[in-house]
Amino acid sequence: MSKGRYYITTPIYYPSSKLHIGHTYTTVAADAMARFKRATGYDVKFLTGTDEHGQKIERVAKEYGMSPKEYLDKIVGEIKELWKTMEISYDIFIRTTDDYHERRVQQIFQKLYDKGDIYKSNYEGWYCTPCESFWTETQLVDGKCPDCGREVELTKEEAYFFKLSKYQDRLLKLFEENPEFLEPVSRKNEMINNFLKPGLEDLCITRTSFDWGIPVPFDKKHVIYVWLDALSNYITALGYPENEEGDYSKFWPANVHLVGKEIVRFHTIIWPAMLMALDIPLPKKVFGHGWILLEGGKMSKSKGNVVDPVVLVERYGVDALKYFLLREYSFGQDGVFTNEVLLNRINSDLANDLGNLVSRTITMIEKYNGGIVPKPKVDGEFDEDFKQVATSAWAKVEEKMNNLDFSNALEEIWKVVRRTNKYIDETTPWILAKNEKNKDKLDTVLYNLAEAIRIISILIQPFMDNTARKIWIQLGIDEGPSTSWEASKEFGKLETGIKVHKQPPLFPRIDVKKELEELEKLNKKNAKKEEKKQKKESEKEEKGEITIDDFAKVDLKVAEVIEAEKHPKADRLLVLKLKVGDETRQVVSGIAQHYKPEDLVGTKVVLVANLKPVKLRGIESQGMILAATAGDKLTLVTADIESGSTVS
Numbered sequence: 284m285s286k287g288r289y290y291i292t293t294p295i296y297y298p299s300s301k302l303h304i305g306h307t308y309t310t311v312a313a314d315a316m317a318r319f320k321r322a323t324g325y326d327v328k329f330l331t332g333t334d335e336h337g338q339k340i341e342r343v344a345k346e347y348g349m350s351p352k353e354y355l356d357k358i359v360g361e362i363k364e365l366w367k368t369m370e371i372s373y374d375i376f377i378r379t380t381d382d383y384h385e386r387r388v389q390q391i392f393q394k395l396y397d398k399g400d401i402y403k404s405n406y407e408g409w410y411c412t413p414c415e416s417f418w419t420e421t422q423l424v425d426g427k428c429p430d431c432g433r434e435v436e437l438t439k440e441e442a443y444f445f446k447l448s449k450y451q452d453r454l455l456k457l458f459e460e461n462p463e464f465l466e467p468v469s470r471k472n473e474m475i476n477n478f479l480k481p482g483l484e485d486l487c488i489t490r491t492s493f494d495w496g497i498p499v500p501f502d503k504k505h506v507i508y509v510w511l512d513a514l515s516n517y518i519t520a521l522g523y524p525e526n527e528e529g530d531y532s533k534f535w536p537a538n539v540h541l542v543g544k545e546i547v548r549f550h551t552i553i554w555p556a557m558l559m560a561l562d563i564p565l566p567k568k569v570f571g572h573g574w575i576l577l578e579g580g581k582m583s584k585s586k587g588n589v590v591d592p593v594v595l596v597e598r599y600g601v602d603a604l605k606y607f608l609l610r611e612y613s614f615g616q617d618g619v620f621t622n623e624v625l626l627n628r629i630n631s632d633l634a635n636d637l638g639n640l641v642s643r644t645i646t647m648i649e650k651y652n653g654g655i656v657p658k659p660k661v662d663g664e665f666d667e668d669f670k671q672v673a674t675s676a677w678a679k680v681e682e683k684m685n686n687l688d689f690s691n692a693l694e695e696i697w698k699v700v701r702r703t704n705k706y707i708d709e710t711t712p713w714i715l716a717k718n719e720k721n722k723d724k725l726d727t728v729l730y731n732l733a734e735a736i737r738i739i740s741i742l743i744q745p746f747m748d749n750t751a752r753k754i755w756i757q758l759g760i761d762e763g764p765s766t767s768w769e770a771s772k773e774f775g776k777l778e779t780g781i782k783v784h785k786q787p788p789l790f791p792r793i794d795v796k797k798e799l800e801e802l803e804k805l806n807k808k809n810a811k812k813e814e815k816k817q818k819k820e821s822e823k824e825e826k827g828e829i830t831i832d833d834f835a836k837v838d839l840k841v842a843e844v845i846e847a848e849k850h851p852k853a854d855r856l857l858v859l860k861l862k863v864g865d866e867t868r869q870v871v872s873g874i875a876q877h878y879k880p881e882d883l884v885g886t887k888v889v890l891v892a893n894l895k896p897v898k899l900r901g902i903e904s905q906g907m908i909l910a911a912t913a914g915d916k917l918t919l920v921t922a923d924i925e926s927g928s929t930v931s
Contacts, residue, residue, distance in 0.1 A: 285326045286323065286324040287326070288326045288534055289317075289320040289325040289538050290327075290328045291316055291317055291541065292313070292329075292331070292517055292537055292541065293313045293330070293331045293541050294334075294543065295331065295332040295333055295377060296362065297333070297334055297340075298333045298334075298335060298359055299358070302362060303590055304575060304591070304595070305543075307365075307369060308575055309542070310331060310371055311369065311608050311609065312541060312608075312614060314329070314369075314371045314373075314605075315609060315746050316539075316541075316684065316745075317373075317374075318372060322741075322744060322745055322767075322768045323768050326533075328374050328375065328521075329373045330373065330377060330516075331371070331373045331375075331376060331377075332375070332378055332520075333362060333376075333378050333379065334509065334512075335378055336379055336495055336506070336509055336512055338412050338490070338492070338495070339413060340354070340355065340495055341493050344495075368592075368593055369592065369596070369604075370601055377519070377520045379512055379516060383519065384515075384516060384520070387519040387524060388497050388511070388512050389497060389498070390500075390524050390525065391519075391523075391557075391561065392499060392507055392511070393500050394524065394561060395560055395561065396443075396501075398560060400445060400560045401443050401488065402443065403442070404441075404444055405439070405440070405442065407439040408420075408437075408487075409438070410435060410436050410437075411431065411433060414430050414431050414433075416428065417438075417487050419484065423435065436836075440490065440492055441505075442488070442489050442491070442508075443487075443499065444487055445485060445488045445511065445557070446485055447483050447486040447553065447556050448483045448484060449560075450483075450555075450560070451482065451483045454483075454555060454556060455479050455480075457555060458475055464569065465547070465551050465569050465570075465571065466569075466615065467571070467616075469615075470551075474548065474552060479552070483552070486553060488508045488511045489507055490505070491504055491505055491506075493506070494506055496512065497512055511557065514550070515557075517540070517554075518535060523563070535563070536564040536565060536566050536567055538567050539566070539568045539569070539570055540568070540569045541570050542569060542572070543572060543574065544571040544574065546571075550569045551571075554566075570614075571615075572615055575619075575620050576617055576619050577620055577621075594805070599625075600749070600790075602748070602749050603633055605747060606632070606633060607625055610628065610693045610694075613688075613690055614687055614688065622799055623795065626795045629793060633789070635792070636697065637743075637750075637789065637790070638789040638791075640736065641757060641789055642785075642789075644707075644729075644736055645783050646785065648729050648733065650716075651725060652726065654782050654784075655782055656758075656759070656778070657729050657730050658726060659727040659730040659731065659775075659779075660724070663710060663724060665706060666727070669702060669706045669731065670731070672699055673699050673702070673738050673739075674771075674774050676695050676699045676738070676771070677742065677768070679692075680692045680695050683695060689746075693746065696743055699735065699738065700739055703732065703739070706728075706732065706735070707732065710728045712725055733758060733777055734776070734777045736754060737758060737765065737770075738770075739754075740754040740766070741771040742771055744766075751766075753786065756786060757783055758777070758781070764776075838893035839891060839892070839909075839930035840889075840890045840927060840928065840930065841863075841889060841924050841925065841927065841930065842887070842888055842926060842927075843885065843887050843926040844884055844887075844888060845884065846859070846884065847860070847880035847881070850899075850900060853899070854875060855875050855876060856871050856872065856873055857878070857883070858870075858871055858902055859883065861890060861908075863890060863892065863927050864926060864927025866927075868890070868892075868905045869902075869903060869905055870890065870904050870905060871903075871904035872904075872907070874908075876917075886919065887924070888919050888920065888921055888922075889908065889921070889922055890906050890907070891907045891908075891909070908920075
């Protein structure tokens, strides 16, 4: 009989061609929680997926010469393959391009519009394409996106707005009366102080400047902006609003949304306000976990510092990677990843503690009792404390897991692992085996060791399913009543008289120095591949199509040449002084073979005025003048108009 229902979600991921270990972190945590809840008797629904609409997707697909859907199908296939490699036990994989999701988002939009919570107006403000986020002037940091630090675009277009400001007081009340709604507490304080108290503005929820999105049902020139589309997946996946009697009524509200800290704002301000407007319950908890950082900052494909989880799985196994991610880092905080930390954790916890414990125990049962699990005969002086540690662990693990404290849940299990290793040292079975009179004591010790390992295998299963099953093979037991979560609460469930089966080590010990050298070689090789790939993509971008938004970034001005001379260190270069309205600029240009300096004075040329300054053979160039070429002939682009005029 089910203990209840449990609905857990990860964010739906932007379909990047390279998900790194940071993305994997969220999904591994959600997977462990889903497996834990299933093991403890809950009916679980675990959702993940991909967020596939928006201007960013449209642009990337164009760069590859593909339609958005063609591009996405390939990338989503790679993401699903990664989750298969990571053995993620999701129940639903939603794509925001799924027909049912698009249809239901339109219905949600219509409901909000009919209620009067959506209205049409004009939007003018700053937009970050990589983050798919709108920002006000005051929210920008040094004129750039406060989330990713990249350039933003000034956008002006007709749009529909959601009345987010209407729900400001209700949202403040939500945080004040439900302190557990958003964890950890630092995230809650950030939302209150940085967003709610300064005041909420109504939210732009449609775009007209691109068409890769879900059309507004009654105004087809508008597409629904990504956050209303993406956030709705948590309920459209359950059938809302078409079918509120099935999974939606069974699993909503969600028990927890697991999200990275960078998208907490969307999940705890915009999403609850939407749900309030729809008059449906809010999720019980949003947990904003920290980032896994590299020395030098956040992992980023653009920085070339991505750690590939597939490579780590191939070298160390999926269970080792899962264990490391959940054991090494406190889930609510940032953590720093290094290969050395990973390898040392695998050696100390998995090879030395757990792997060695299983190997020693199976070896001793084979050596001292013919491979048969003996019947315990007499209690020894260390048995009571040892058994108490083993049988009390489940409750501590449950408490930690229910608080999403994965690291300390594993620490509670490792207390049993370490106590069992200590029990071997206390009882010294190799000494007992030397005297036949100690046979009853020896049998008891061997049974107790095997039984403790059985309990450990149950407790680790939500985190390391493969390892648990490998242990069962060595103990000679099948999945069933003796491997259920309930069976971890009682000592003595292991059947006697069964035969153990020695297997290769669960986690072979790693030569850290040698492995670090191998990883360094691999990293250099991969870095060169990535560099070549990015260079090709950069060249493609330079020569490929651009949008009107791209062109609008170029500031072209008419400039008059007031001085010209040869570059002292380069025969092909001229150094020009240009008058641009009231401003004087210096530009270095490679036109010396085509123009004499004295012939250029008084010429009005076209200047790219917002080009980043560079030094050419030691002299700074503050822009670039335009020219056209035909074979060997070069001609400057000129304009007979006042200096400083804008070319558009």
